[in-house]
Amino acid sequence: MASVTFNNVYKKFGEFLAVANFNLEIRDKEFLVLLGPSGCGKTTTMRMIAGLEEATSGDIYIDTDRINGVLPKYRDVAMVFQSYALYPHLTVEDNIGYPLKIRKVPPAERKRRILEVARRVELETMLSRLPKELSGGQRQRVALARAIVRTPRVFLMDEPLSNLDAKLRTQMRAELKHLQHELQVTTIYVTHDQIEAMTLAHRVAVMNKGVIEQLGTPREIYSDPRTLFVAGFIGSPPMNLIPGEVGDGVFVSDGLTLGGIGRATHSHTVLGVRPEDVHVAGAEEGDVNLVAPIYSVELTGENTLVSVRLGGRLMTLRADKSFAGQIDQEIGIKIATDRVFLFDGETQLRIDF
Structure with a gap:
């Protein structure tokens, strides 16, 4: 051909x-x-x-x-x-x-x-x-x-x-x-x-x-x-993109402080994490990355999409199809820190850490 x-x-x-x-x-x-x-x-x-x-x-x-x-x-x-x-x-x-x-x-x-x-x-x-x-x-x-x-x-x-x-x-x-x-x-x-x-x-x-x-x-x-x-652009729902800055491996943004980000130090940073790498923390899991109120709950059949308020923006996560949280209910959230990405807010390029 x-x-x-x-x-x-x-x-x-x-x-x-x-x-x-x-x-x-x-x-x-x-x-x-x-x-x-x-x-x-x-x-x-x-x-x-x-x-x-x-x-x-x-x-x-x-x-x-x-x-x-x-x-x-x-x-x-x-x-x-x-x-x-x-x-x-x-x-x-x-x-x-x-x-x-x-x-x-x-x-x-x-x-x-x-x-x-x-x-x-x-x-x-x-x-x-x-x-x-x-x-x-x-x-x-x-x-x-x-x-x-x-x-x-x-x-x-x-x-x-x-x-x-x-x-x-x-x-x-x-x-x-x-x-x-x-x-x-x-x-x-x-x-x-x-x-x-x-x-x-x-x-x-x-x-x-x-x-x-x-x-x-x-x-x-x-x-x-x-x-x-x-x-x-890729992913449905899309990746959560949260602007902030990283200092000594700790990402800080409005409503979120997340450690374990290697040893990176970088201002004007955007943290990206896909909804499937964020989940509702059960009572037995102890430490959580944040506690936030539910903004919306959408059952898609095979799972449930949950949006929470994070400072002045929303974060979306995938929960089990049996999840039954209510709007404005506060829930604990854990983020898979080994599955997050960092991007330079100015050049838009990935930062390896």
Whole structure:
């Protein structure tokens, strides 16, 4: 199939710098997710691969072919959009086969490939239907099949699941992951949904303000965030981020004093700790890190999310599903000090301690 490489790529729209000094190698057969908030440059990056935008400077390669200036139709990539972009007057079969028709693939071969792809996405019984007769998930599968039928070098997917309801998104995530594994096609997927990124990707490139803040496997991104932005963006609920300062290994903030932070001394510090590394202290546990009033209690099914007041902010922790605390009730809290992170409040970079 194909690898995709960015070398020192910049993209400007007038005076606005959308992508800055972008360097990335996407491996052959890899499922890479570009993750970040709206306006971070992820869709612009994908559109540069597709040829829908041209890089202001720098080089983009598919394998060893430099594709700057190459027309989209000659790049051999297939794109699946957020909107299904189906032809409403064509049947499912004709929608899937349209890329083959315009390439003048013989009818018999076209029919064979359409049926093969339709079986893969479980649409073989719906080939005579029009798009208006399909559900949202079925329409998205038609859009996927239309991309797959071409057997391109690279798949580009721009938030293809965002128009689906929660249940369908979960189902389609599983289908996409299995399909990419089966087809072994290099896939670049754009999303702002970190659950999609964590469940689909071989690697995730977390983008912010046109640059990659961190590149790694989902486990690395979650367990070892290198910047304050990544720490706060990845995780649901997000990491607790508490500003303060560290002196001789003791972190001090409004409402919290936490020892055991190595031997660090650092002002303008942000302490990060994930909700699963904070828990309600039982009476038998003795020492607690703090006592705070409950602000809210949310049962999610498998556990309970508890928010407490900590000075002028909230801290969220995961409790057992049987937790039955009441709002304004004071509870003892223990923090796993070996699972906290420190970030420089000015540079936003991780502080190792």
